[in-house]
Amino acid sequence: xxxxxxxxxxxxxxxxxxxxxxxxxxxxxxxxxxxxxxxxxxxxxxxxxxxxxxxxxxxxxxxxxxxxxxxxxxxxxxxxxxxxxxxxxxxxxxxxxxxxxxxxxxxxxxxxxxxxxxxxxxxxxxxxxxxxxxxxxxxxxxxxxxxxxxxxxxxxxxxxxxxxxxxxxxxxxxxxxxxxxxxxxxxxxxxxxxxxxxxxxxxxxxxxxxxxxxxxxxxxxxxxxxxxxxxxxxxxxxxxxxxxxxxxxxxxxxxxxxxxxxxxxxxxxxxxxxxxxxxxxxxxxxxxxxxxxxxxxxxxxxxxxxxxxxxxxxxxxxxxxxxxxxxxxxxx
Amino acid sequence: xxxxxxxxxxxxxxxxxxxxxxxxxxxxxxxxxxxxxxxxxxxxxxxxxxxxxxxxxxxxxxxxxxxxxxxxxxxxxxxxxxxxxxxxxxxxxxxxxxxxxxxxxxxxxxxxxxxxxxxxxxxxxxxxxxxxxxxxxxxxxxxxxxxxxxxxxxxxxxxxxxxxxxxxxxxxxxxxxxxxxxxxxxxxxxxxxxxxxxxxxxxxxxxxxxxxxxxxxxxxxxxxxxxxxxxxxxxxxxxxxxxxxxxxxxxxxxxxxxxxxxxxxxxxxxxxxxxxxxxxxxxxxxxxxxxxx
Ligand SMILES: Nc1ncnc2c1ncn2[C@@H]1O[C@H](COP(=O)(O)OP(=O)(O)OP(=O)(O)O)[C@@H](O)[C@H]1O
Ligand SMILES: [Mg+2]
Numbered sequence: 001x002x003x004x005x006x007x008x009x010x011x012x013x014x015x016x017x018x019x020x021x022x023x024x025x026x027x028x029x030x031x032x033x034x035x036x037x038x039x040x041x042x043x044x045x046x047x048x049x050x051x052x053x054x055x056x057x058x059x060x061x062x063x064x065x066x067x068x069x070x071x072x073x074x075x076x077x078x079x080x081x082x083x084x085x086x087x088x089x090x091x092x093x094x095x096x097x098x099x100x101x102x103x104x105x106x107x108x109x110x111x112x113x114x115x116x117x118x119x120x121x122x123x124x125x126x127x128x129x130x131x132x133x134x135x136x137x138x139x140x141x142x143x144x145x146x147x148x149x150x151x152x153x154x155x156x157x158x159x160x161x162x163x164x165x166x167x168x169x170x171x172x173x174x175x176x177x178x179x180x181x182x183x184x185x186x187x188x189x190x191x192x193x194x195x196x197x198x199x200x201x202x203x204x205x206x207x208x209x210x211x212x213x214x215x216x217x218x219x220x221x222x223x224x225x226x227x228x229x230x231x232x233x234x235x236x237x238x239x240x241x242x243x244x245x246x247x248x249x250x251x252x253x254x255x256x257x258x259x260x261x262x263x264x265x266x267x268x269x270x271x272x273x274x275x276x277x278x279x280x281x282x283x284x285x286x287x288x289x290x291x292x293x294x295x296x297x298x299x300x301x302x303x304x305x306x307x308x309x310x311x312x313x314x315x316x317x318x319x320x321x322x323x324x325x326x327x328x329x330x331x332x
Numbered sequence: 333x334x335x336x337x338x339x340x341x342x343x344x345x346x347x348x349x350x351x352x353x354x355x356x357x358x359x360x361x362x363x364x365x366x367x368x369x370x371x372x373x374x375x376x377x378x379x380x381x382x383x384x385x386x387x388x389x390x391x392x393x394x395x396x397x398x399x400x401x402x403x404x405x406x407x408x409x410x411x412x413x414x415x416x417x418x419x420x421x422x423x424x425x426x427x428x429x430x431x432x433x434x435x436x437x438x439x440x441x442x443x444x445x446x447x448x449x450x451x452x453x454x455x456x457x458x459x460x461x462x463x464x465x466x467x468x469x470x471x472x473x474x475x476x477x478x479x480x481x482x483x484x485x486x487x488x489x490x491x492x493x494x495x496x497x498x499x500x501x502x503x504x505x506x507x508x509x510x511x512x513x514x515x516x517x518x519x520x521x522x523x524x525x526x527x528x529x530x531x532x533x534x535x536x537x538x539x540x541x542x543x544x545x546x547x548x549x550x551x552x553x554x555x556x557x558x559x560x561x562x563x564x565x566x567x568x569x570x571x572x573x574x575x576x577x578x579x580x581x582x583x584x585x586x587x588x589x590x591x592x593x594x595x596x597x598x599x600x601x602x603x604x605x606x607x608x609x610x611x612x613x614x615x616x617x618x619x620x621x622x623x624x625x
Contacts (some may be wrong), residue, residue: 050521050525051525052521052524052525071524072521072524072525073524073525073526073527073528073529077525078525079521079522079525081518081521081522082518083516083518085516085518085519085521085522086519086522087519087522087523087537088519088541089540089541098523098526098528098536099525099526099527102526102527102528102532103527146522146526150526
């Protein structure tokens with residue numbers, strides 16, 4: 001259990017700058033989710049914290065101690081990899097006990113801690129099996145078990161659920177969060193799935209191309225995106241963006257309105273043509289195209305009347321729900 | 333999922349495997365059959381008549397002091413060649429695996445010795461260690477060591493082992509490198525996070541995961557050292573001094589073609605054949621199953 005501080009951390013691979021300076025303060029026991037599109041540098045950032053990549057500049061501190069030059073094993077962290085990285089030739093028990101054995105923990109102690117973790121993760125029946133004899137979800141649990149038996153100060157997760165099917169992902173999401181809360185261990189969790197980010201994070205870091213665009217509690221980020229990128233990335237379906245020109249206003253700002261804040265109306269701010277609609281049961285998503293080709297999505301209650309395809313309708317919203325972004329994408 | 337090509341009719345498949353079967357028949361089954369047949373006779377040196385002796389050749393061989401000595405020589409030689417060539421290859425492969433840049437050049441250079449025929453390799457090493465003009469001998473002389481593999485049995489064995497192992501390192505290196513690169517990086521990283529330093533990781537993770545490669549190479553190298561080292565031994569020591577480097581396959585040659593004892597030579601071939609068959613069976617039946625994961 002410890003705090004984690006990133007202070008203007010940068011990373012370059014040769015000439016390629018991948019992380020352009022990221023600062024985050026993580027409180028003891030906090031669950032931080034790093035979310036962003038593929039290739040934005042999430043894994044690289046996590047691996048720098050783990051000590052698997054060198055830090056080009058800036059400081060990484062764990063529990064107030066600068067760890068830039070420490071080996072992974074000296075940082076008091078545990079990591080769960082996307083492919084689980086289990087030791088294929090060892091049993092589940094040995095996989096979990098590996099770190100403890102290396103630390104020369106007494107045998108009785110090892111057995112107790114592995115048994116405890118196995119109970120917590122419902123792996124008791126599988127302790128003697130090899131990883132290849134387990135299902136994806138069970139392997140995922142073993143990887144979790146390997147992380148928790150060592151009682152590290154910080155958990156690092158790199159997309160641990162992306163190899164699971166949708167249903168299992170929802171279940172494991174809850175389990176990981178519950179486990180982290182129970183153990184009270186500080187956690188850094190990387191994902192490209194915004195639903196995971198929204199549901200698991202105490203605070204989330206939205207990354208865009210090597211920069212942390214916004215750090216904040218999920219609902220706060222959702223309600224108040226700091227940049228056009230965040231507004232577009234967080235929320236599904238994504239925010240509608242319209243140029244001032246289309247709305248007949250002065251300036252070059254872009255206006256963002258979330259689909260659930262957009263209404264179909266007579267007249268209103270502008271008119272658009274219905275392209276198609278998706279009925280999802282509880283709600284219907286209506287996709288429209290404005291005169292200049294801009295795509296807009298409106299989230300409609302399933303009970304409301306849905307315009308037929310090709311129909312001209314008006315779009316409207318409350319000005320309070322408008323988000324304005326300047327030409328550099330920042331909120332204004 | 334199994335990938336299978338289905339052929340219509342029987343003739344195309346037969347045509348496709350025929351060349352291989354013909355080659356095997358001409359160069360393996362026929363001579364092997366002949367060796368088994370001949371091992372039951374004692375022919376006269378001119379091949380004009382053969383006398384049936386049943387298992388007499390074998391009985392004589394197994395009670396022959398020199399033949400049993402050759403067994404020991406072969407065992408020592410094979411173990412040394414296998415251990416040296418695999419050990420060095422593994423070491424180089426581990427280094428090459430860690431290398432990110434320039435590993436291509438390194439790899440190419442390491443593969444070259446494989447292209448050198450054993451007899452040529454033997455001559456190369458013979459030149460370097462020639463008792464009068466060899467460059468290595470000269471340097472050893474400067475250091476006060478008097479190298480003479482023509483007289484010294486241990487040195488003779490050392491030299492044929494080095495020359496045989498050298499040509500094998502490339503082959504083993506390629507397999508080890510491929511094996512190492514097949515181990516997921518994240519598994520090694522997980523072990524590093526778990527607290528294992530380089531040597532511990534090698535011992536507990538890398539080496540066990542390499543074991544299929546290692547066992548495969550073990551059998552292949554032992555078989556290699558039984559047969560293909562003939563050229564090396566023939567050029568460097570001709571089995572001497574005092575038969576110190578006369579391994580089984582060399583004895584087949586020297587008893588048969590130099591000593592003109594074709595019956596005994598044939599019997600020795602049959603024994604060698606049996607040993608190699610046994611090794612192969614052991615590889616497929618036993619070792620492959622015991623290998624990790
Ligand atoms: N070892 C490396 N050498 C050079 N470039 C690298 C290296 N590792 C990563 N990169 C580059 O750094 C950038 C960020 O990679 P990273 O793996 O951190 O992305 P990510 O956000 O984790 O993506 P994903 O969601 O696909 O896992 C990518 O453009 C990638 O090509
Ligand atoms: Mg990644």
